[in-house]
Amino acid sequence: MKKLLNDPQNAVTESLEGFTAVHADLVELSLDPTYVTRAGGPVPNKVGLVSGGGSGHEPLHAGFVGDGMLDAAVPGEMFTSPTPDQIQPALEAADSGAGVLAIVKNYTGDVLNFEMAVELAGDDDHRVTTVLVNDDVAVEDSLYTAGRRGVAGTVAVEKIAGAAAARGDDLETVTAVAQRVADNVRTMGVALAPCTVPHVGRPGFELGDDEIEIGIGIHGEPGRRRAPVATADEITDQLLDPVVEDLGLTDGESVLLFVNGMGGTPLSELYVVYRRARSRLEGLGVSVSRSLVGNYVTSLEMQGASVSVLRLDDETTQLWDAPVRTAALHW
């Protein structure tokens, strides 16, 4: 294993220290327990947004803390859920009095620990709602989940709910918008090469020289099948088709197309995937009215990509377009 790290046990903390030094205008770091909050504290009368999960998926989630998106992010250790005693103070720090929405990717550990933290914050008189993201169509249950996994679609939920909160919607409305996005986004990913968790020291899985894994999870969990190496267009079709089918997309609908890199794949290849996915969607009469391409929900240095499609309506389109200023998304 060759990585730019010191003691693997300190990797998450040292990385967060670097991150918060670069982005001191946007974020503040708390240690013991570890969480990241919006610089300057919560916005008065605005619903707070909190997300979190295992580290190793950067820029998710701390890279989305700032104006128009998250108020706090709770990073666990590498590929490990954050603990309730990290999550609770982050929920409380994000509450300006208007309540807090917790956006949780559907992994058993994340769900349980967020549930406990929400209960503890409730005891302290904080109103907290939760929306689960489970956009991965690859598998019904997985190594770490009952039900579908939450993957790249999380970015869309956080962005659009963040914009709803920023324009002054109340907690029930922000929660409903977040749920609507979660209900209308689907994702499927592929791995070409695995990643190595630092304190483990060996790749999370193995692939033959001519093999790829279709339906991979963001922790390298098994997907639908091993498949032979194929062209980008063929692979893209194998990702997009189940997404389109599961969403039940029809002629005339409008979508956000999001091609996400797993961390170790060149940006140039993501655009090749995007090109094919867009062309296929347009061939179905679906209008790709919004797009995102880049490394947003990664798996350390894994090589691969995922394709997400979000069915848009007028309101979610407008909320997607609303200004955002975070380390990883800015417009």
Next chain:
Amino acid sequence: MKKLLNDPQNAVTESLEGFTAVHADLVELSLDPTYVTRAGGPVPNKVGLVSGGGSGHEPLHAGFVGDGMLDAAVPGEMFTSPTPDQIQPALEAADSGAGVLAIVKNYTGDVLNFEMAVELAGDDDHRVTTVLVNDDVAVEDSLYTAGRRGVAGTVAVEKIAGAAAARGDDLETVTAVAQRVADNVRTMGVALAPCTVPHVGRPGFELGDDEIEIGIGIHGEPGRRRAPVATADEITDQLLDPVVEDLGLTDGESVLLFVNGMGGTPLSELYVVYRRARSRLEGLGVSVSRSLVGNYVTSLEMQGASVSVLRLDDETTQLWDAPVRTAALHW
């Protein structure tokens, strides 16, 4: 070789087609010959900025076309200089009458082909000046250069010169600012693992399991030495020390610290490198007043990073801070 590609011969074009479809509000793609221009054409009375070079370093250069940075980018084939017949029309397309600055990384092919294109554009009555970027302190001459290579420091030259052009400086002034940045930025990189050029099909170099290459070039050209794997802090020091020495940085100066990923290294590791480099600079009494961390000048999926330091003055700080709206940099 496993990549998300179709026919490797079409990789550059297909990727650019995807890129320009995503960013149609910012860029337009010309084919035969291939170059990317700012959407809507050159800004009247503004000096035009053009850069280019081999592909495989994305988001460089097309990702920096937009408001406040480049007016055109000329992508060659993978790791191959663009041709004069690509560069010339890009120079001419970027000229609104106020002249054009060409920002050229110091590689023999790039230099020769830009020279020829500048001459041809001159014959058509376009005023074009050129600034060479040669920020890599690793080697004096290299496989592809007489003199130092141009690497990540190019981003700073393009951003700051772009801001000078945007505020209305004339061609001589924009050129002088770009030259001042080029004179004050230094970089050194490390590779942990190589990359594979698609049409070549095998890694550009080989490293043992316990080896890294200090002073690597962005095409995998040899650097200063093979070294054993070390901690992030130790590696960072080996990159930063020659940069600081070459710049002659002294107590009380102010700098931009830029940690650039080579493409296949997780963002989280880049922040660990940043953390150390910042701490070392502060230990020398140097103020890190501006920062940039991310994958901006990549080498396909190479694992590694580079550390760049730019000595700032009041004017270049102000120009760095000026608004920019491109696919890869936005504030």
